Structure formats: C-alpha cells, structure tokens
Amino acid sequence: MKRILIVEDLAFNRDLLIQLLEDNYVVLTAADGAEGITVAEHELPDLIIMDLSLPIVDGWEATRRIKADPTLHHIPIIALSSYAMRGDEEKARQAGCDDYLSKPLDENLLFSKLTKFLGTN
Amino acid sequence: MSHELRTPMNAILGFTRLVLRRAGDLLPERQRDNLVKVRESADHLLNLINQLLDLSRLEAGGVEVRPELFDVRRFIKACCEMVSPLVKPGVQLKQEISHEVGEANTDEDGLRHIVLNLLGNAIKFTDVGEVVVHTRVRGQGNGKAMLVVSVTDTGIGIPADAIATIFEEFQQVEGGTQKREGTGLGLPIARKWAELLGGSIAVESEPGKGSTFTVTLPVVYRHQPGTPTESVGV
Numbered sequence: 001m002k003r004i005l006i007v008e009d010l011a012f013n014r015d016l017l018i019q020l021l022e023d024n025y026v027v028l029t030a031a032d033g034a035e036g037i038t039v040a041e042h043e044l045p046d047l048i049i050m051d052l053s054l055p056i057v058d059g060w061e062a063t064r065r066i067k068a069d070p071t072l073h074h075i076p077i078i079a080l081s082s083y084a085m086r087g088d089e090e091k092a093r094q095a096g097c098d099d100y101l102s103k104p105l106d107e108n109l110l111f112s113k114l115t116k117f118l119g120t121n
Numbered sequence: 122m123s124h125e126l127r128t129p130m131n132a133i134l135g136f137t138r139l140v141l142r143r144a145g146d147l148l149p150e151r152q153r154d155n156l157v158k159v160r161e162s163a164d165h166l167l168n169l170i171n172q173l174l175d176l177s178r179l180e181a182g183g184v185e186v187r188p189e190l191f192d193v194r195r196f197i198k199a200c201c202e203m204v205s206p207l208v209k210p211g212v213q214l215k216q217e218i219s220h221e222v223g224e225a226n227t228d229e230d231g232l233r234h235i236v237l238n239l240l241g242n243a244i245k246f247t248d249v250g251e252v253v254v255h256t257r258v259r260g261q262g263n264g265k266a267m268l269v270v271s272v273t274d275t276g277i278g279i280p281a282d283a284i285a286t287i288f289e290e291f292q293q294v295e296g297g298t299q300k301r302e303g304t305g306l307g308l309p310i311a312r313k314w315a316e317l318l319g320g321s322i323a324v325e326s327e328p329g330k331g332s333t334f335t336v337t338l339p340v341v342y343r344h345q346p347g348t349p350t351e352s353v354g355v
Contacts, residue, residue: 010132012132013128013132013135016136019139019143053124082124082127082128082131103127103135104131104134104135104138105135107138
C-alpha cells in the first residue's frame with residue numbers, strides 16, 4: 001500500500017483523514033510542521049497532505065523546506081486550507097505545493113487527487 | 122476569529138459525511154434522514170459563517186482589489202456554466218453578449234462574486250420562463266468604459282416597498298408561496314464588491330413579472346474586433 005503522511009495539528013481533523021484513508025493507504029501523522037518534516041525525512045512517504053496553519057513551523061514553510069531537500073522534493077504535497085481565502089492557493093503553490101484542497105473536505109475530490117498522484121490502489 | 126468558527130463546523134460536516142458514507146446504508150431510513158438533516162444544516166451554517174466573514178472583511182476594508190485583464194466573454198460563459206445545474210426544468214438560461222465586449226481590466230474574483238450571486242438569485246426565484254444575462258460595454262474612449270452586466274428574470278419579483286431593503290443583511294423578501302433557501306447575505310456582499318470596484322448595482326422589479334439587477338463597473342477595456350453579438354441559450 002502507498003504511504004500518506006498527514007500533517008495536521010487538530011486531532012479531530014487528523015482522525016477524519018485517517019478514517020477516510022486507512023482502508024486504502026498506510027497513514028502516517030504529524031501534528032506540526034517541524035514534526036512533519038522529521039517524519040517525511042525518516043519515512044519517505046509517497047504523498048503528504050499538509051494543513052497550512054500549523055504550530056511551530058507553518059505548512060507553507062514546511063513545504064518549502066521539504067521541496068528544498070533533494071531527497072524529499074519529489075514527494076507530492078497536497079495543501080489543505082481551512083478556508084479558500086483569497087490568495088491562499090497561490091501562496092501554497094508558490095511554497096511548492098503540488099495541489100490544493102480547501103475544507104470542508106470534499107472526499108471525492110480528495111480521492112481523485114490521490115489517484116492522480118499515486119495511481120489506483 | 123475565522124479559524125475558530127470554521128474549524129468546529131468543518132469537523133461537524135466532515136464526520137457527519139463520514140458516517141453517512143460509511144454507515145448510511147446500515148441505518149434505518151428515518152435515522153439516515155435525520156443525519157442528512159444534520160449535514161444540510163451544517164452546510165447552511167458554514168455557508169452563513171463564510172458569508173458573514175466575507176462581508177465583515179469587505180466592510181473592514183480587508184480585501185485588496187487586484188485588477189487584471191481578462192476575457193469578459195469567456196468569463197460570462199464560465200459563470201453561466203457554473204450555475205446551469207441549478208436552473209429549474211421550466212426555465213431557460215440565456216446569455217446575450219454585445220459585439221463590443223472584449224477584454225476588461227478589473228478584479229475578476231470580485232466580479233465573479235457579483236455575477237454568480239445575481240445569477241444564483243435569479244435562478245432561485247424563477248420557477249418558469251427565463252433568466253437572461255446581458256453583457257455590454259458603454260462609453261468607449263481612451264480605453265475607459267463602463268462594463269454593464271444585467272441579469273433579468275421572469276421570477277416572483279420584489280414588492281416596491283421591499284426594494285430599498287434587499288441590499289441589507291438578512292432581508293430576503295417573502296414572496297410567492299415557498300420560502301427560498303439562502304443566507305440573506307448574498308446581495309449585501311455583491312453590493313460591497315461592486316462599491317469596492319468603483320461601481321454600483323441597480324435593481325428594477327415588478328412583482329409577479331420579474332426583476333432586473335444591473336451591475337455597472339468602470340473598467341479599462343480592450344475591444345475585441347470582429348466578434349458579432351452573440352445570443353445563446355445554455
């Protein structure tokens with residue numbers, strides 16, 4: 001199974017994503033941007049779902065650092081924003097995110113994006 | 122504040138959808154219906170929260186205007202395509218685009234807010250007949266012009282004494298026989314956007330006959346030569 005890292009500070013939101021994904025993917029989690037970078041380095045996941053407003057290191061900065069790391073920069077990152085604020089998607093893409101989803105999460109859209117990056121399971 | 126309001130709403134919505142998705146078939150029908158009502162109410166409340174936050178940001182001057190040159194024809198067509206699934210079976214959605222309409226320089230997101238709101242309202246309040254979006258450019262010269270987009274419907278119309286208040290918050294007009302779903306914030310947001318872009322929204326209406334909402338915005342404008350006036354149904 002493909003491995004997906006969820007970087008999300010709120011336990012509720014992590015839990016929701018885990019339940020959506022656990023049947024088809026191995027799910028790894030991190031609760032802040034710094035932990036996200038560490039887990040990415042150690043586990044080399046196939047894809048990262050990155051919340052943007054995160055403590056310690058925010059999602060934009062974590063994305064920039066991951067994309068600047070030659071061993072990690074190939075990992076697709078889908079940004080997750082709590083609301084489509086004007087310019088959010090642009091900022092996320094500038095930071096290096098490969099795709100973008102806004103909350104509330106549209107499950108079908110999430111699954112189709114995962115299929116786009118990871119192929120079908 | 123926006124994060125604090127949206128986060129629990131997103132959790133309510135997300136988990137309700139998850140239960141419906143995972144266990145909807147296992148629930149007795151009435152209990153599934155109850156959960157669908159939770160989901161619909163949560164959707165509505167999130168919509169309301171988002172619109173309230175949009176409006177307060179617009180009122181506080183927290184929205185930056187970002188003008189860019191874009192193809193108005195393509196823009197209007199895209200707006201019509203977005204709302205076309207909402208059009209009722211007895212209603213036709215039509216676009217009329219005058220020949221002089223080409224590219225204009227204004228805030229595309231802002232104009233999209235306005236046009237989608239006016240189209241959404243027209244469709245919502247029209248059960249039979251048509252909704253026509255008419256786009257034209259007035260007063261060319263020196264590249265300055267007014268972009269005029271009007272949305273005319275054959276819907277329930279607005280009583281004369283209510284016209285003055287429809288741009289105020291939570292003032293959906295009671296009319297016809299059914300209550301129409303809405304947050305009551307769409308028109309106030311549309312008007313704020315129009316003002317922010319230096320323009321205005323006007324309304325004419327006759328109860329039982331229909332309404333016309335017209336947005337007029339100053340734009341820097343580029344003529345698209347050789348394009349005939351288009352009139353198409355979608």
